Amino acid sequence: MLLPAQIIQKKRDGHALTEEEIRFFIDGFTSGELPEYQMSALAMAVCFRGMNFDETMWLTRAMVESGEVVQWRKSPATSLKTDSGALGQHALPFYADKHSTGGIGDKTSLIIAPLVAACGVKVPMISGRGLGPTGGTLDKLESIAGFNVNLPLKEFQCVTEKIGCCMIGQTAEIAPADKKLYALRDVTATVSCLPLIVASIMSKKLAENVDGLVLDVKWGSGAFMRTREASAELARAMVEVGKRYGKKVCALQTDMNQPLGQKIGNALEVRECIEIMSGTGNANVAPVKHETTASQRLAPPKSNDLLEVTLALSAEMLLMAGVAKNVAAAREMLQKKMTGGQALEKFGEMIEAQGGDRSVCEDLSRLPVAKHTRPIPAPKTGDVRSIECDQIGYAVIALGGGRKVASDKVDFGVGFEQPKKIGDPVKSGEPLMIMHYNDDGSAAEAERMVQRAYHISEEAVTDRPQLIVQKIE
Numbered sequence: 001m002l003l004p005a006q007i008i009q010k011k012r013d014g015h016a017l018t019e020e021e022i023r024f025f026i027d028g029f030t031s032g033e034l035p036e037y038q039m040s041a042l043a044m045a046v047c048f049r050g051m052n053f054d055e056t057m058w059l060t061r062a063m064v065e066s067g068e069v070v071q072w073r074k075s076p077a078t079s080l081k082t083d084s085g086a087l088g089q090h091a092l093p094f095y096a097d098k099h100s101t102g103g104i105g106d107k108t109s110l111i112i113a114p115l116v117a118a119c120g121v122k123v124p125m126i127s128g129r130g131l132g133p134t135g136g137t138l139d140k141l142e143s144i145a146g147f148n149v150n151l152p153l154k155e156f157q158c159v160t161e162k163i164g165c166c167m168i169g170q171t172a173e174i175a176p177a178d179k180k181l182y183a184l185r186d187v188t189a190t191v192s193c194l195p196l197i198v199a200s201i202m203s204k205k206l207a208e209n210v211d212g213l214v215l216d217v218k219w220g221s222g223a224f225m226r227t228r229e230a231s232a233e234l235a236r237a238m239v240e241v242g243k244r245y246g247k248k249v250c251a252l253q254t255d256m257n258q259p260l261g262q263k264i265g266n267a268l269e270v271r272e273c274i275e276i277m278s279g280t281g282n283a284n285v286a287p288v289k290h291e292t293t294a295s296q297r298l299a300p301p302k303s304n305d306l307l308e309v310t311l312a313l314s315a316e317m318l319l320m321a322g323v324a325k326n327v328a329a330a331r332e333m334l335q336k337k338m339t340g341g342q343a344l345e346k347f348g349e350m351i352e353a354q355g356g357d358r359s360v361c362e363d364l365s366r367l368p369v370a371k372h373t374r375p376i377p378a379p380k381t382g383d384v385r386s387i388e389c390d391q392i393g394y395a396v397i398a399l400g401g402g403r404k405v406a407s408d409k410v411d412f413g414v415g416f417e418q419p420k421k422i423g424d425p426v427k428s429g430e431p432l433m434i435m436h437y438n439d440d441g442s443a444a445e446a447e448r449m450v451q452r453a454y455h456i457s458e459e460a461v462t463d464r465p466q467l468i469v470q471k472i473e
C-alpha cells in the first residue's frame with residue numbers, strides 16, 4: 001500500500017521515484033482523492049531534488065493518460081504536395097504543431113498556423129494565455145471580434161481537418177492533470193522547474209497527437225529560462241521525450257533578450273502579423289544558418305527578426321512533413337505563400353470558422369485601438385546595451401494589456417511599437433518606443449518601467465544577440 005507522505009519523503013530525500021509511485025500521485029490528484037497540499041509538497045520536492053529522465057518521462061505519460069488523446073482522420077491527403085509538385089513522402093495528411101516557451105512580442109504562432117496550413121500541412125494548435133510577463137496567443141486572437149478560442153475538441157478536429165488549421169485553448173479533455181497541476185504550481189512557486197515544465201508542455205502536445213512538433217525554446221531576460229544553458233537543457237529534454245513517443249520533433253533555441261518584432265500588445269501584434277502576411281512586411285529574408293558563426297553575431301535588421309524566426313520554425317515543420325527537401329526549398333515555398341496572399345487567406349478562413357470577424361484581414365481599423373499614443377523618451381544618449389525584456393511585458397500588463405489577477409479583463413488595444421533594439425543608437429529624448437494607452441495614470445507607470453528596463457551605454461555596442469542560437473534534434 002502506497003502512502004502519499006512516503007512518496008513525498010522519498011523525493012524530499014533525493015531518491016528517484018518509480019513509475020507506479022508517479023502514476024499513483026497523478027491519478028489521485030486528477031481524480032481529487034489526493035489533496036492539493038500533498039501534490040504541492042511533491043512538486044516542491046521535485047523543484048529541489050529534480051527528476052532523472054525516466055521519472056520525467058513517466059510523469060509526462062501519466063499526465064497524457066489523465067485525459068483523451070486526439071484521434072486524427074488519416075485518409076489520404078490530396079493537398080500535400082512537395083515543392084516539386086509530386087506527392088510528399090507522407091501520402092496521409094501530416095499533422096504538425098509549433099510550441100514556444102513564451103516571450104515578449106512573440107506572435108509567430110499567428111503566422112505559422114495559417115502559413116504552414118497553406119502549404120498543405122494540418123496545424124492543430126492548443127495555445128495558452130498570458131503567463132507572468134509573457135503574452136498569450138489566446139488573448140491576441142480574442143482581440144479579433146467574435147473569435148472563439150473555446151471550441152470543443154470535436155469542433156477543433158473538424159476545423160483543422162476542413163480549413164487546415166485551428167487555434168484553441170486547453171480543453172477539459174486534454175491532459176486534465178496538467179490543467180490542475182499548473183494552477184497549483186502557479187500559486188506555490190513551482191513553475192520554473194525543468195521536469196515539471198517538460199511534463200506540462202509535452203503532455204499537452206502528446207495528447208494533441210500530432211505527427212511532428214517544432215519547439216521554440218527561448219532564452220534571455222524575457223524568457224522562463226534566463227541562461228542559454230538552462231534553455232538548451234529544457235530543449236534537449238523535451239525533444240527526447242517527444243522522440244520516445246515516436247514523434248518527429250526538434251527545437252530551435254532562440255533569443256528573448258529583447259522584444260520580437262515591432263509591436264507588443266494583443267491587437268497590435270495581430271496587426272503586425274496581418275501586415276506581414278499581406279505583404280507589407282518583407283518576406284525575402286536571407287536564411288540564418290543554425291551553426292554559430294562570427295557573422296551571425298550581428299542580428300538581421302530589426303524589422304526582420306519576427307519574420308526570420310517565423311520562417312525558420314515553419315521551414316522545420318515543412319521538412320518534417322516531407323513537403324520540402326531542404327531548408328532553402330521550404331523557405332521558398334513559404335515566401336511564395338506569403339507574397340501570393342495564401343497565408344492571409346488561410347488566416348481569414350480560420351478566423352471565420354472560429355466565429356471571428358475575418359474582415360480584419362483587409363481592414364485593420366476593425367481591430368481595437370487605444371485612445372492615445374505617445375513616445376517614451378530615452379533618458380540619455382548612447383547605444384542600447386541590454387533590455388530587461390520581462391519588464392516590457394510587465395509594462396503591457398500595467399497598461400491593462402494583461403492580467404494582474406486571473407479575473408482581470410484584458411484591454412486589447414494597449415501596448416508598444418517600434419522598440420529600440422540592442423545595439424541601436426539613441427539620443428536623449430528620442431523615443432525608446434511608442435506607447436498606446438487609454439489611461440494617464442497607468443501610462444506614467446508603464447513609461448517609468450520601460451525607461452528603467454533599457455540600459456544605455458555611452459560606449460558603442462557592436463554585438464547584438466544571436467537570433468537563432470542552435471537547432472536541437
Ligand code: URA
Pocket residue numbers: 101128182191196197198200201
Ligand atoms: N508552459 C506550460 O504549458 N507549462 C509550463 O510548465 C511552462 C510553460
